[in-house]
Amino acid sequence: MKIAVCVKQVPDTWAEKKLRSDDSTLDREAADGVMNELDEYAVEEALQIGEAHGAEVTIVTMGPERAGETIRKALSMGADAGIHLVDDGLHGSDALATSYALATILEGRGFDLIIFGSESTDARMSVVPAMVAERMGLAQLTFAQKVEFEGTQVTIDRVTDSGYDTVTASLPAVLSVVEKINEPRYPSFKGIMAAKKKPVETLTVADAGLDMARVGASASWSAVVDFAARPPKAAGTVVTDEGNGGVKIADFLVGQKFI
Amino acid sequence: MGEVLVLVEQVDGVVKKVTTELLTLAGSLGEPSAVWVGPGYSAAAEAILAEFGSSVVYVAESPELAAHPVAPKAEVLAHLVAEKAPVAVLVASTADGKEAAGRLAVRIDSGVITDAVAITADLIATQSVFGGSTVVHSRVTSGTPIFTVRPNATPPVASTGAAARSDVSISLSDGAKKASVTGSTAAVKGGRPELAEASIVVSGGRGVGSPEGFAVIEALADSLHGAVGASRAATDAGWYPHQYQVGQTGKTVSPQLYIANGISGAIQHRAGMQTSKTIIVVNKDAEAPIFELADYGVVGDLFSVVPQLTDEIAKRSA
Numbered sequence: 311m312k313i314a315v316c317v318k319q320v321p322d323t324w325a326e327k328k329l330r331s332d333d334s335t336l337d338r339e340a341a342d343g344v345m346n347e348l349d350e351y352a353v354e355e356a357l358q359i360g361e362a363h364g365a366e367v368t369i370v371t372m373g374p375e376r377a378g379e380t381i382r383k384a385l386s387m388g389a390d391a392g393i394h395l396v397d398d399g400l401h402g403s404d405a406l407a408t409s410y411a412l413a414t415i416l417e418g419r420g421f422d423l424i425i426f427g428s429e430s431t432d433a434r435m436s437v438v439p440a441m442v443a444e445r446m447g448l449a450q451l452t453f454a455q456k457v458e459f460e461g462t463q464v465t466i467d468r469v470t471d472s473g474y475d476t477v478t479a480s481l482p483a484v485l486s487v488v489e490k491i492n493e494p495r496y497p498s499f500k501g502i503m504a505a506k507k508k509p510v511e512t513l514t515v516a517d518a519g520l521d522m523a524r525v526g527a528s529a530s531w532s533a534v535v536d537f538a539a540r541p542p543k544a545a546g547t548v549v550t551d552e553g554n555g556g557v558k559i560a561d562f563l564v565g566q567k568f569i
Numbered sequence: 570m571g572e573v574l575v576l577v578e579q580v581d582g583v584v585k586k587v588t589t590e591l592l593t594l595a596g597s598l599g600e601p602s603a604v605w606v607g608p609g610y611s612a613a614a615e616a617i618l619a620e621f622g623s624s625v626v627y628v629a630e631s632p633e634l635a636a637h638p639v640a641p642k643a644e645v646l647a648h649l650v651a652e653k654a655p656v657a658v659l660v661a662s663t664a665d666g667k668e669a670a671g672r673l674a675v676r677i678d679s680g681v682i683t684d685a686v687a688i689t690a691d692l693i694a695t696q697s698v699f700g701g702s703t704v705v706h707s708r709v710t711s712g713t714p715i716f717t718v719r720p721n722a723t724p725p726v727a728s729t730g731a732a733a734r735s736d737v738s739i740s741l742s743d744g745a746k747k748a749s750v751t752g753s754t755a756a757v758k759g760g761r762p763e764l765a766e767a768s769i770v771v772s773g774g775r776g777v778g779s780p781e782g783f784a785v786i787e788a789l790a791d792s793l794h795g796a797v798g799a800s801r802a803a804t805d806a807g808w809y810p811h812q813y814q815v816g817q818t819g820k821t822v823s824p825q826l827y828i829a830n831g832i833s834g835a836i837q838h839r840a841g842m843q844t845s846k847t848i849i850v851v852n853k854d855a856e857a858p859i860f861e862l863a864d865y866g867v868v869g870d871l872f873s874v875v876p877q878l879t880d881e882i883a884k885r886s887a
Contacts, residue, residue: 326836327699334705347818405681406674428664431817432699435683436664437671440639444672449747450639453664465751468638469812471663471763472580476752477638483748489818490811531680531712535693537705546848548860551869556877559849560885562865566847568769568793568826569885 311365311481313356314393314421316412316442317349317384319377320432327432333527334534335402336432338374345380348427350494351487353384355457356425358492363459366390368421372400372411378510385505386497392510399515402527405433409441411525415518417446423464426486428453439486449479452486571656573599574627574649576642576669577618578661582609584617587661587766589725591718592621596726598690599656602627603732604649606642607635619732621725629737639665640745643672648739650677650713657692662717663765670717679712686722686823686844700817700840720766721823756812762796764813769795769826770845772815774838775802776831776853776871783809785875786830792882798822798842800832816841830871834859851875 321327325341345353356367369384371377372395381392395415403411416424424446429436443450451457454466455474465478469488497505515522523529549558563569573595578585588603595601603623605614610628618626627649634641646658646669658673660666662684674681685694692714696705709715764770771790773783783797790797799809801816815822817840827845832838834850834857842848843862850859850866851874860866867874 326702329703329705405671409671409675434698434821435671436667437674437681437683440668440671441675444640444643444675444744447742447744447747449744450668451748452639452668467754470665470753471765473754473756475638475750476754477748477750479748530710531674531678532682532707532709535706535708537703540697540702540704543862546864546866548850548855548863548866548868550855551867551874553873554877555851555867555869555874556879557881559851559865559867559874559878560881562849563826563882564885566826568847569882 311359311363311422312420313359313365313367313423313425314370314416314419315349315352315356315367315384315389315425316370317353317380317427318346318371318430319343319373319380320346320430329537333402334537335527343376343379345383346427346430348429348431348489350427351489351491352425352427353387353389354492354494355487357388357495359423359457359459368393370412370415371395372408381510382505383497385508386502387495388501391508393513394510395513395518397515399522399526402530403525404530404532405435405437405441406531407525407529409438409445411518411520412438413442413445414520415513416442422481424448424484426484428486428488439484443484446484449483451477451479451483454485454487455491457485457487457491570599572602572653574646574653574655574658575601575603575623576646576658576660576666577603577605578663578666579609579614582611582614584614585661585766586725587663587720589617589621590720590723591659591661592618592623593726594688594718594723595659596622598688598692600624602655604646605629606645608632615732615734619730620727622728622730623732624730625735626732627735627737629739631738633741636749637741637745638748638750639668640672641741642669643676644741644745645737645739646673647676648737655713657714657716660715660717662719667717670715674715677712679715680709681715681717682707682709683717685716685718688716688718697844700836701843719821719823721768721825761790762794764796764798764815764820764822767796767822768824769793770798770815770822770824771795771828771830772798772800772832772842773803773809773830774800774832777803777808780808785872785879789828789875789879792879793826795826800838829859830875832859833857834862
């Protein structure tokens with residue numbers, strides 16, 4: 311089986327994130343870049359599927375040069391190869407442009423399964439996997455909390471607001487996984503050394519055969535009008551419990567008409 | 570005024586609260602039309618949709634549409650966009666809704682803005698990003714604007730009115746039929762509202778200390794008819810199921826009232842709740858950063874403060 315895992319480099323979860331004043335894009339220089347946390351579950355799932363059923367796992371990312379660190383991390387966890395789409399012309403691409411670029415580079419490479427984390431911790435849109443499935447005409451198996459194979463049939467538990475749905479499809483398919491589907495492994499020293507020798511294909515917009523007019527900020531289907539830091543919240547009242555803390559909160563809730 | 574399509578969210582034929590909010594919002598942008606996809610449409614559903622401003626309901630009720638995830642909703646909406654040329658399409662910011670909006674955007678080659686908390690009459694959306702630390706205004710610049718709107722963004726306003734039913738039938742694309750829904754399992758939630766759309770959320774964190782400790786959190790939630798949430802520390806420890814996690818890697822909530830108990834308020838958690846309208850904090854540690862968000866805070870042991878509060882609510886609501 312051939313598996314692609316699409317990963318994204320994002321600012322560290324614990325870092326304060328902000329937008330750049332010049333072009334209203336995320337300021338990626340202001341914080342350390344890490345692999346999107348939810349993508350670690352996607353990489354782990356691919357490796358586990360490979361261990362159980364045999365698979366070649368390719369890590370795919372789109373982003374500036376340092377996003378290559380994310381591919382190296384996944385390779386050191388045990389993935390086999392990487393594809394890095396890197397080009398200044400991609401800066402500012404929105405979800406539609408990103409899904410177009412990913413679908414174009416994934417197409418024709420014979421992947422049986424394309425795995426994503428269910429969302430990125432920076433943009434938090436959660437739409438790219440569905441968009442890629444739509445563009446490629448592939449089965450959409452997203453928000454999986456459990457994945458099972460029977461031959462070429464894949465069945466998942468899809469998390470919904472009210473519980474979960476059982477969804478099934480034949481390969482090839484697009485899969486996205488939620489947090490806690492597995493326990494992502496840490497790269498071993500041996501894995502880190504081996505990763506240095508694994509192949510990473512670097513593609514520009516031209517190499518990938520992308521239409522320059524459909525990627526980057528200028529091709530965006532939406533635009534930021536303005537942005538501002540949320541005004542700091544006015545300080546509230548904080549009291550120390552003297553045996554009547556619950557009563558005091560109830561008084562406050564009555565005042566706010568919640569009771 | 571132009572037509573604004575609103576995709577109906579429903580569970581077993583019952584219209585969800587978020588749809589009444591979206592119809593109200595749509596009424597400030599144009600003429601709201603509800604779009605129903607899947608079986609289960611009824612006079613009761615139609616009455617609710619009409620009450621919140623829908624003058625037309627497009628009904629696509631072939632069972633086939635519910636047999637496949639997400640894509641049928643996008644394809645019904647794409648059909649209606651082509652036929653009716655609406656000024657905008659509104660979809661709830663649920664997992665399903667956002668994916669349907671994403672597929673629709675690809676299909677009709679239009680821009681999509683997710684997680685809007687407000688939309689002005691000239692279709693500029695407000696988003697609260699990076700865990701609520703930044704407020705962004707943006708607009709769609711190409712095609713028919715598609716917005717996904719967060720639950721609790723607009724107070725629903727009922728009026729009197731009737732809705733005309735208009736049946737829609739489409740043939741699904743081959744791609745849409747490639748994945749099939751074969752079953753549905755409801756989570757046990759003890760009759761509580763869904764976390765994402767609840768008006769009141771009561772959450773517990775590290776300070777709750779054990780799975781049993783969540784009984785006091787649930788009792789308070791039930792006294793207020795609210796939903797229960799948990800911080801990542803509590804879900805990682807296995808004290809409460811993961812799907813109730815509020816935070817950057819869990820659910821984002823924006824209820825009228827959020828009560829944080831035994832939660833320190835790391836960025837991870839604040840990112841999921843700091844746009845809540847009113848925030849109450851109970852924590853033993855007076856230095857906990859969550860107090861910065863509190864409209865009202867009590868420094869104290871949650872195991873004495875929370876049960877006392879639950880009792881008081883019962884007394885005062887009686």
